[in-house]
Each structure stands twice: as structure tokens, then as C-alpha cells.
Amino acid sequence: MADKRPDVTRQLWLTRMGLWAERITRAFWPAWTAGFAALAVWASGLMPDAAELLAVVGLGILALVLAGLGLRGFRAPTAGEARTRLDATLPGQPLATLDDDMAIGAGDAGAADVWAAHRRRMAERLAGAKPVPPDLRVSRRDPYALRYMAVLLAAVALMFGTLWRAPVMPDLPGVAEQVAAGPAWEGWLEPPRHTGLPTLYLNDIAPGPVEVPQGTRVIMRLYGEVGALSVTETVSGRDVVDPSEALQEFTVTQSGTLTVDGVEDAPLWTLTATPDAMPEVSLNGEAVYEHPDQILIPWQARDDFGITFGEVTLALDPEASDRAHGLAIEPEPRDSETFDLALPISGDRTEIEEIFREDLTRHPLAGMPVTVTLLVRDAAGQEGTHLGTMILPGRAFYDPVAAALIEQRRDLNWSRANRDRVARLLRSVTWKADGTWNNPTAYLITRMAIRRLDEGPLTIESRDEIAEMLWQAAVRIEDGSLDSALARLREAQERLSEAIRQGASPEEIQRLMAEMRQAMDDYTRQLAQQGQQGQQQQQAQGETQEITPDMLDQMMQRIEELMAQGRTAEAQELLRQLQEMMENMQVTQGQGGGQGEPGEGQQAMDELRESLRDQQELSDEAFRELQEQFGEQGQQGQQGQQGQQGQQGQQGQGQQDGQGQQSGPGQPGQQGEGRPSDQPGQGGGGREQGQAQGQGGSLADRQQALRQGIDALRRGLPGAGTEAGDAARDALGRAEDAMRDAEEDLADGNLGGALDDQSRAMDALRDGMQELGRALAGDRAPEGEQQQGGADGQGQPRGARGIDRDPLGRQSGQGSQLGTGENMLDGPDAQRRARDLMDEIRRRSGERERPQLELDYLRRLLDRF
Template sequence: MTAEPTLPEAARRGLRRPLAMTRLGLVAERVARTFWPLWTLLILAAALLMLGVQDTLPLEVVWMLGVAIVANVIWAASWGVRRFSLPTEAEALDRLDRTLPGRPITAISDSQAIGGADSASRAVWEAHVLRMAERVRSARAVRPDLRVSDRDPYALRYAALLALAIALLFGSILRVGSIAEMAPGGGGQAAAAGPSWEGWIEPPAYTGLPSLYLADLGESVEVPEGSSVTLRLYGEVDSLHVMETVSARAGDPEAASGPVQSFEITQPGRIEVEGRGGRSWDIAMAPDAPPAITVTEPAERAEGGEFRQPFQASDDFGVTGGRVTITLDTDAIERRYGLAPDPDPRDPIVVDLPLPISGDRSDFTGTLVDNFSEHPWANLPVTLRYEVVDAMGQTGASEPISTPLHGLRFFDPMAQAIIEQRRDLLWTRENARRVSQVLRAVSFHPEDAFPSQSLFLRLRVAIRRLEAGIADTPLDLERQEEIAAALWDIANELEYGDLSDALERLRRAQERLSEAMENGADDAEIAELMQELREAMDDYMRQLAEQSQGQEQQQAQGEMQEITGDQLQEMMDRIQELMEQGRMAEAQELLDQLNRMMENMQVTQGQSGQGQQSPGQQSMQDLQETLRDQQGLSDDAFQDLQEQFGQNQPGEGRQPGQQGQQPGQQGQQPGQGQQPGQQGQPGQGQQPGQGGEQGQGQSLADRQQALRNELERQRGNLPGAGSEAGDAARDALDRAGRAMDGAEDALRERDYAGALDRQSEAMEALREGIRNLGEALAQEQQQDGQGQASTDGDTQGQQRDPLGREPASNGRIGSDEQLLGQDDVYRRAEELLDEIRRRSGDQLRPEEEREYLRRLLDRF
């Protein structure tokens, strides 16, 4: 044991506070290390009592657990007492001294052993003592080390603290008193002290309402339907009874006196605890209202043929699910042509309603969005019934709603005919023969209706598949669905076509808009078609700008109509405005005028061109030629596929008047058997290495290989390296090359269906590459054009725009040239005045409008 040092009185006074604090720290350390099992057991016991474990476990188990805890508490207390000892002052001084440099407390407690008679030696010793005394003044109390992890490696103390935290959150300190009732005679003491029961009413979880403690409630209580009641009775058996009329359980005297009572509230009534300290409550049940749903707006057709209809749903505690059931309204259908027979049985359409992912579902609005364009009932009258469900399983439904099942509409006449026959085929399989006859009739002159030979051939294959299916047996469901899918694809391609060519896309958009105006399309369809026309116009103008780079200026041989991009947008805005006002004739006239302007438009450039194309334009033309060659090769592969299907049926696939010639020869096929841009393409005539006896599959494979090699050469010479658009073009051409390789392998194996899939991938990648290359060239042109004030042959520093117009004066954007010739201006003015006079005399028009028109006539 450390000897207590003898300190000078001055030094002891300076160390009084840090010494006392250090000594208290030592006491805390020894208490923590010797009594941690004791306080761990006490904390665990308190947590179990607050959680009410003694109320849920059998009495025998509670007694055994209590005895075990008490025995362990006694052992832990005795173990701690035996090992605990109070720290002495010497131990505190030693710990404090160890924290100071040079151990100054020990130094000033020592005395000089030798040299006491020597004055010099005494002076040195006194200086040393003074220096150590200075260090003692800086002493601070030492922090105790309360860690006991070396004695508690399993962290049992933390487990006990966690249990106590859970008890504080979810338990009650009042439950600790129930342990006294389990002791002998405890029941009487509890009865004398107060009520010997406790109970709760728990509303259904979906309501989100809190539990109610019966002892805190008044005599009248209102609770939601489906709430559960739990009552616990303490004390002697049969001293308390529970009487209730709120549940449907049968009266059982033994059950009424049981220690635990649980039942569900299904009706209003009364709950009573009979006996000493008992109480009663009148229970009023608040019924759970069923959910409700209403449709707020009529259904509409959105972009892409989407069906949209807003709705509103509500419930007192929130909607949990919903659906809409769509059934065919046969009474509202005009039963003629293909719809005259009775339809085949078909299940109703059931669509889940969209519900809020988060937030309150007690009152919300939503929109049913789905695309039924490919369903047989598309655009036919249907009946919709909306339903919602709450947590109790109650259902609320809307009134039946009659509306067309909006879907995608087709404006191309041939596409309309094919979609109508597809609908008739899906209506009933009895229409199969009629559908095949109608499809043969409408495709009698394919050159007038089909933009490409492959579409016609695909339709012929579908017709033959349909006729083969009804030749011997009724048409089966699998073939019915297969043919319907093929007709859908053909109609889509007829409607939207191959839109890689900007001018063709522009013409197609104008045709679709004209058809929509004639057919009375709604506002949503008009807006969608106008957006398509604007996008097509933007693509066409961008292509004109790209093609104008490096081209030689061409002079017009007659009057050339010129128009700015802003004026084009104004014309399209005017067209849309007229259509929205219902003035379709004027809108159609303005659309025809726009069409004539686009046809007469000429692309020119400044006089600096010498008729030589830039490398970028040459690459663009080469890629477009490769795309046309690949399309022609795909048409030939599809023709071989058609022949493969009809190899045992001579004469199949020939049109009347063809004299036995196959499609693609000089018959009445589109393009006279020659695809656009196929002149001089690989495969026209004899291919290198193609002998007369060589099979057609090998010939097509050689042509595909030649196209692949040509594409690789073009990819190596592609401009725009380093730019994002240029790199994207190279990646797209690389994908096209891999697809061509796959098509070549399929052709050599005579797998024409697989070859067509690979060729379609190649064409799509080629189109993407052409678009990316156009963007790269446009970026280069924009960068090259900055800072150039003049070019050769243009001394004023001005250049014509891609449409061949001189810039306006004073630096304005646009043109000072007249949009129409002088004669056209006068003619147009006369037409406008005549129209104003006619409308001003129309008695069916509002008086305000006719007054405005009369003011116009007076002014002009």
C-alpha cells in the first residue's frame, strides 16, 4: 500500500480541491466496477414491471422469475460489498501525482538525504523544491475511468438500459403496483386501495385513433365501429363480473368472470363491471361510412390515343383501393356491316384506379389514364362503372357512365379500312371470310394505296393466313389474335409511315391534318396533329439549312414564293386558330396555301458556291442512299418470305392483271418493282459472284454483305469527329453494321423472318445516324459562320438565307419581300371583303360579331 506522503501545509491547501475530486472519482470507479451486476439487475426488473410482464405471464412463472431476480440481486450486492473498498488519501495523491511531470508531490514531500551541511547543496535542493511547488499549483483533478467493458464483455448493462427505455416509452409506472396483488393477501389490499380491474378500447388500426383507457372515461363513450375492448380483472375469482351488450357473443357466466375479457363492438350498448369498485359505460357506435366516388369531367382522348377521365373519391378514414369496370354498350352501337352479327363473348375490361402514393386518401382527385387503342372495343360505346373500397371492405360505386372508349384514330383511308376490318375480325370470328374479301378488294390496286411494296406484301400474307385459318375449320383464337396484331402493325405504318425523310413527313402531317378536319376530329386530336405538323416543319427547315451548305446557288425560272420561319409559324398558328373556331373551310384553304408554298420553295445559298459538295454533305447523301438500298433489300427479302409461305400454292399473292408476275416485277406494283433510290443499288441485276444457278437467298446475302462493306467505308470517312453529335452518329452506324451482319447470316440460312428483324434494326440505326450527322453538320456550319461579314461575290457582307431570301433592311430578321405577288394580294383582299360581307348579313351570328364586321366594312 502506498505510504502517505508528508506535504507542507501550503502545498496541501493548494491541492485540497483537486485531491478531493480525484478521490471521489476513485470511489465512482470502484462502485461502477463492483456493483454493475447489481444495478443491471435492478434496471431490468424495473423495465419488466413497467411493461406489465407480471400481468401477462402465469402466476407460477412470475413467482419463479421474481425469486430468480431477488436471488441474483442478493448475490450481486454481496459480491460488490466484498470487493469494494474506499480509496485513501495516499492513493488519491499518487494518482494525482502521476498526471504531473516529474511527480512534484512526491518531490516536495521528500527531505534532503545528504549534503545538508553544505550551503550550496542546500541552495540547489531548495531551488528544486520551489520548482516542484510551482508544478503542484497547476494540478487538476483526474477524471475517473468508469468503463467496465472488460468485466461485462456481452454488454448486459446496455441491454438492461434498452429495456428500460422501451418501458418508459410503451409501458407505465402504474403497472409496477400490480405486483403487490400477487403476494398472499395482496388482492384484499388492492381492493381496499382502489379498483381491481383495468381495461382499454382500441379503435381499428386504419382509423389512426388512439387507444382509450376505460378508467379515464366518462359514462358515455362514442367509438368507431369495429373497436375492440380488453378488460383485466384482478383479485379473487367471481369477485368481479363483466356484463356487456355491445358484442354478439352469447352470455356465459364463466366467461363473464374470467380474468381477461376481450370482445369487439358491433352495435351500440352498455359495458358494466359488476362488483366492488366496478363501473359502467354507455357505448355509442359511430358507423364507418362507405366510400364514395364520382366522375368530375367527361372522358377525353389525349395525345397518342390515351383515354383520360378525372374522378374524385372520398372516405371517412381513407380509400384503400379502386377499379373501373368497362363493359360494351351494345344498345348504343349501330349494328351494321361487320358489327351486325352478335359479338363473341369477351370479359369486361377491369383497370385499377390510380391512388395517391402518399398523403391523405380521405378526399382526393385522380385521373384514369390508359390506352385502349388496340382493344377490340376502341372508339365504340361502352359503359364505365367506378368502384372504391375502404379498409372495412365496404364498396362505393359511381353511376354507370356511357362514353366512347377513346383510342387512337386513323386518318389515312387505307389505314382506316384495315383498322375497321381488324375491329370486325375481333368482334366475332364469323366475320373472318368477309374481312378477307374486303381486304382483298381494298388492296386490288396497291400502287394507289401503299407507299412501299413491303406493306402490300405483309397485308397479302395476313390475308392468306386468315383464309387458311377458315378453310377447313372455324378460325381459332390464336390465329385471330395473330392476324389482328399484323393488321395493327400494317395500319400504323400506313398512318405514320417511314418518317426518316423530312419532306415526306411534312406531307404526311399535312395529309393527316386535312383528313382530321374533314372527319370532324375533336380539339385534342387537332392539337396533336398541329404539333406533329410543327415538328415536321421544323425538321424540314433544318434539313433545308443543312442541304444548303456547299450547294451551288440556283436561280428560279419564274416567280418564287419566299417565306420566313416566323411567317410559317404565324400561318400554322392561324390554321390552328381557325380550326378551334370551327372555320374548317378557311383553315383547309390556308393549309393548301401552305402546302403550295412548301412545294414551290427553293433552297439557295450565297454566290460563293462553285457547285462542289462539302465532305459532310457527301457523307449525308451516301448514308441516305445506303438507307434506300437497305429498304429495297428488305422489300426483296420480304418478297422471298411471301414466296416461302406460298411455295405450294401457285398463283398466290398475284394481283389480277399481273399475268403471273411476282411483286417487284413490271406489273402493277408500287414503283413498278423498283424502290425509290434503288437504281444502281447493289442487287439490281447480276451481283458479283452471283451465278444464274445460285439460290436467291445467297444473292440477297451477297447484296447485304456489299451494303455492309459500303457502310463501313462511309463510317471511316464520317466528319464531325470529336463532337457529341458526330460520335453519336458513329455509334449509330456501328450498330447498323452489326445488324447488317446478323441479317447477312440469317439470309444465308434462308431465315427471312430473322433477316427482316435485323434489317429493320439496321434501318433504324441508319436513320439515327443520319439525324446525328445532320446535327453535327449544323453545329459546324454555325461555328464556321460566326464572324464572317462577307463572302466572295457578296460585297455587302450579306448572304441569302437557306430559302434564298435577302435579309431585311436595318438588320431586321425576316424579309422585306412580299409574301404574295401583287395580283394575289388584290385577289385575296377581294375574297376577304366578300367573306366579311357574307358574315355580316348572316342573321344566325351574334349581334356583337355582325356589328364588328360592319365596322370593318366601314373602315376598309
């Protein structure tokens, strides 16, 4: 039963050598400790000759005695001991096992197979054997580490003792004594600190040409008898009074020579002064707009020793403008704008490639031709500049009304002489437009801007205020427009598609992907808002379809993967499919239970929504009456808005108060037809009764009716006893108190105070809707868990009744709790968000007008992250 045994000869030999080293160390360490001590005494030269000889002889005899004792107890290791030590380190001791034979069951075939398998396993273990390292520690026998002390003393004595030391020079008088003691002169070359170059010791530099930065400081020290040595130089351009002065300092301003006279073979250095190069700066690409409010201008700069400061100045370039319409006249003088360029906090500043980021979307120069002046400065105070021209990017407005407002804002900023023209065009834009704009607040802001244009002289301050009002109105219209959001999404998709076709760089593809994600988020948000107003949903084969965030993320990630693999055709096709999906997507919402009347919780939620809408309309009418008190009549009167009639107390005219607004159930002055609020036990009945009492009355009466309806709704609100339900009741209580204050202010004619109270009431109503949504979500959770995987009779997924969802399948704030439970630290946008945050910190750290405490905090953030 012979097995193939692995060859472990090398391992056994190395293990045996380790045993030799181990036993020699343990036997003879006292002897060589005494020998090193004798060497230290002999080489140090600290003792008198007689005492030194006696000590060396004594330590030598001690070393021989200790060596003899060690030799007496020394035992040479054998091959068997090496074999035993190696075998002991392996599990199962394979060496001994392979030498054994079967003692029992030799004739049994089964036992023989088991034994053979055991031997094969032992052979495999033996194949992995490694030499056993020796244990050279003798700390137990030498607890005071005398061996190390002896070695250390011997080493010190050999290096600093008399063995290798030159003979002592005899005392020499005069100059000879100075020469023997050290150099008769010393010199240093200290480059300017901003260069970061080291100081040079002139005595170590061979005479000849030496290149130094201009501004290098030269320090010369002369020793010995005064006047024996002198310094001659032509690099400073100074008037030398005493060249033999002991200490001389001067600066290298030009190329020249430097020599020390009075010594043998006087050294001569030819210093070449290298001037500090001028810093260079330039634009490094096209300026772009980054959603939502960033202007990006790439730039680059270089300097031989580093940039210390940078700034960019933007100024209007009227000659490059399209002088048409409002730009046909001469522009008013406008001061240029200067911003700091953010420099790297740490690292090399000799080569800088950075991006200037600033919120300039609402700047008067946005979208206009400008001159860009870049200025950088180095530590030497030298400046480098670059003058360029560009169209300063700005936010694109796709909604035609928003675009018209922005154009008039531009004309007004161009010159105040456009005042009459802008006011006339704004009146045209707002003519009979109340109620048709997607944002009534934007309409009111625009009307206020027209009024400001018609008042008194137009100063620069009032011009800027009006321009800001037009910007706010345009942004409200643009952000509230589904068409503009879809246009932004299409534009982002087209840019990404074009970049894919042209084979753009991965960095550019990544930037366009991030821009498209942002546009997609805006579009889905607008879809959700539209769906909450219109109760729309997308039907496919009788079933509700939802587009989940995972589906969109997977498609975007798949496009990135295809681009990384070079499969551009497939990426283009997938992008086209994603575009079609986003354009056809609509809001998916729950339908409630069955075809009958809605449940108790959903009915209360509908009541709250209509109450909020009624309060908003009542607040708008109060605002219009406030405008009429200041002379803003005519335009709104021509549009059929008769809110002033209600304030005059004329009965029977209440139904005209809401003209120009969207009619619907629950609006003030109407019967609330089609509203499922006549069920017993619900707050809707009390609310309808309160509305009936306030029909046709003044604003105060209608506010009272709305407050009574909220009171009745609060008493019948579901979810009693739960945290969210009680919070909803508290929120409605705050709304009722604010309505009561608004009612008193309306009765007293204090329209300004009433607007503030109504704003508080609307905020409280929104809080109540949110808390009620949380309460309803908690009540429906068990039913949804029991019904998962099925659908009700309406083709709607079970477990989702009454829960409003946005186009991505998430619960919206009106039918459930606000926010999302997803982890915002993960996902494909995490890196982009981190980069944007770091860019913002860098931008703020470069703003010198910020408090020093804040700048120190920002720098600590940059140093840490």
C-alpha cells in the same frame, strides 16, 4: 449652427435600464445562488430536522455575506454611461459629434457647409439608434454553472418535496388499503384500428351515453378480492360465464349498457354502436382519350374511414352498339377486363377524386359501347359498386385507309364469323395499291393479314394476331400521313377554340393547350419528313422564311395569358393566326452553295440517301419473293412487280423489278440520270459503275452492285481524320459487311436470312448518315460564323448551307447531328411532362401483378417526390 436633433430619450432610458440589470446580475448572482440552495434544502425534506435547520441557516448566512460583498462593489450606472454605450454602437458616434463645435475654419463658408452636412448625416444616423441590450452572461465568473444547479434543485424540491405534498396516509387493512393504493377497476375502449381513433380510458369517461364505432374492443380489469366486483354488459351479445373474472375482453356488436357492480355509485355507460358506413363510388365525368395512347376515366369515391382497394371492370355492351355492317351478327362472348384503380399512396382516403389511366387504345373494346363497373372496398371489407355505360374512347384515325383497316379490325374482334367479309374488304383496300400507300411496310403487313385469314381454321389466338397486324398497319399509315396529322391539329384547335368560346375552366384550357402542342409537334414532324423526301421550301418575297420554336411558344404563351386576363376575343384571333401559320408551313432546308453542282459533303450525303433507298427497295423485293415462295402470288403479279424475274436470272428485265415503286435516280435497274456523281474523286462514280454491273441481274447481283457502290463511296468519303468522319467510315464498313452476308444468303436462296442482313445494313447506313452529318456540320461551322447576318446569292441565310432544317428551324438528322440542344427541363411543357410521369408511376404502383420489389421501388418514388 443648430440642427434638429432626433429624440433618443427612450433609447437612452432603455440602455440605462439594461446597465442596471447587467450590474445587478454580476454583483449579486453568488448571493441568490446561495439563497436558492437554502430553499432547496428546506423544501426537499430529505435531511433530518436538525441537519436541515443547520444547513438552511448556514446557507442563509452565506447569502447575506455574498450580498454584502456584491453591494460593496456595486456602482450604479449614470446617464453619461448610458449615453456613451449607445453612442458607441453607432458609426461615427453621432451623439458626441452633435455636441461638438468647429475648432478650425469657423469663418470659412465652405468649411461651415461641410460641417453642417456632416452634422446632418450624424443626425440621420442617430435617428436609427436602437437600445443596447444588456449582457447578462456571467459564465466566466461561474464556469461550473452553480447558479443553474441551485435554481434546478429548488424547483425540484418545491414540486416533489414536502412543501406541497399531502400527508402520508396511514396503513389501512383490507379494502381500504386497496382504495388508497389506486382504482379497484380499470377499463379501456379500443376502436378498430382502421378507424384511426384513439383508445379511450373508461375511468376518465363520465357515466352516461358514449358513442363508439361498431367493433370496438372493451377491456376490463378488476382488482382486489375475487368476486367483490363484476361487469354487466349488453353490447357484445356473448354468453357471460363469470362476470367477476379479473380480466374480461369483448367486442361491441350492438348498442347497450355497461356497468361495474360492487363499487359505491356503480357507473353505468350507455354505449351506442355506430356502424361502419358502406363505401360509395361513381364516375366523375366523361371518359376522354389523351394523345398518344392513354384512356382517362375520372372517378370519385368516399368512405367514413377510407378506401383501401379499388378496381374497374370493362365489358362489351352489345345492345348499345350500332348493329350495322360487321356488327349486324351476334358478337362472340368476350371476357370482361378488370384493372386496378390507383389509390393515393399517402394522405386522406375518405374523399378520393382520381383519374383512371390505362393504355387501351388498341384494346378490342376501344370505340365500342361498354359497361363500366367500379368497385371499392374499405378496411372493414365492405364493398361499394357503381355500374355505368359509356363509349370507351379510342384513337381517331383520319387517314381513310387507316380508318378502313381499323374498322375491319373491329369487325373481326366482334366475331370470327366476319372472317370472309373482312378478307374480301381488305383485298379491295389493297387492290393495285402497292406503291401508292404512304407506308409500304403497312401494305406488306396488310397482305400478310389477308394471307393469315385465308389459312386454316381461325382460332382466337390467330384472330388476335391478325387484329394486332391490322392495328400496326393502320398506325404506320396514320403516323406517316401529313393529312391525318393536320386533321388532328385542326381537331385540337377546334376543341380549344370551342372551350374558349364557352368559357371553360382554366384546368380544361390547360389540358386542351397541351393536347394542341402535341398535335402541333406531330404535324411539324410529318412536315419535316415530307420535306426531306421532296426537298420543298416556302418562299416569301424571294427569301426563305423559318418558323422558330420560340415563335410558336410565344404565341401559345400569349394565348394562355389572354385567357387568364379574360380577353377571349383576342385569344380567338391569335389562335386563328396560329392555325393559318401551321397549315401554310412547309419544310425549310438548305440549298447548298451556288447554282452549280453541290459540294463534296452534300453530294456524299445524297449518295448515302439514295443508297439507303435502294437497299430498302431491294429488301422489299426480297420480302415479296419470300411471300411468293409460300403461295402469295397473283395480287402482286397483277400490280406489275416483277422481282421474281430477277431471281430467275433473266437478263434485260431488271428495269421491271422496280415497277410499282417510286422511280428516281439511283434506283436499281436504272442509269442514275440526273445524279451529280460523275465528278472525279467522288464515291458516286464507283457506285454508278457498280450499279451498271448489277442492272438486270438477280437479287444477289444487285446486292453485290450496291455493296460495291458503298465501298467506293466509303473510300472517297469526306471528313477524314475527324472523329465523326472516321465514325461514318466505320458505319459504312459495317453496312458493307452486312450487304456481303445478304449477298451470300440471296445466292443460296435463304431469303429470311437475307432480310435480317439487309436490315442490319440499313441501320448501319443510317448511322453513317448521322455521323457524316456531324462531320459536315463541324466543317461548315467556321464559314457560318464568318457569314452570319448575310445571305448568299440564292436568298438563303449564310452559314446554313447544306444543313437541312425542319419547320421549326432546327437542324435535322440527315444534314446535321440528331437531337436538339435545348434544355428539356424548362419551358411550358415541363409541368405537363412531370404530371404525366407521376401519373404513370401511380398507375404502375396500383398493378398488383407486378413484382413486389418493383412495387416497393415505385412507392419510394412516390414518397420522395
